[in-house]
Amino acid sequence: MALAEIYLKAAEIVRTNGLYKGAYWGRPETEVGVELTAAECPVCTVGALSVATVGHPTPIVDEVDAVIVDLASRMFGPVNEAAAVVRIAEWNDAEERTASEVIDLFERTAREVA
Structure with a gap:
């Protein structure tokens, strides 16, 4: 997957799942007792990049490192x-960081690398 596609996918993940702070991801309580997979939960910026790259919010695969270093x-x-x-x-x-700012960062970076 091209770098621009990873950034756009990460933006969509935050848009869909929500932004998480303090860890790569967090599992929210659901009203009907359905447990979400880690890739369906709210994620932080790094967690979104990891889900977009390898399908899991914890960046434990070398593939994710290059994307994280590029963004940083x-x-x-x-x-x-x-x-x-x-x-x-x-x-x-x-404290002031919003999901919209993270999405904007990903979309702007996707345009830069495209």
Whole structure:
């Protein structure tokens, strides 16, 4: 999948699932007792990139690292893998951060890399 497609898919994931703060994803309570899969739950910025890349919100696969570093480098300047996750997490978890801002970031970045 092309990088622009990953960013657009991540935007759609946040739009559909919602934004989560403080972890890669969170499982909400459902009224009918149906348990959502991790990929259906609200996700953070990194979690959305991971779902878009490999189908799970925890970035434990090397494929996700390159996408995370790309986004962080575009946002903050050159960073390594460890710093990329931390910097994006700090940005994501800011009290004022909204799902709309995350979606806008993904869509704008998709246009840049296309």
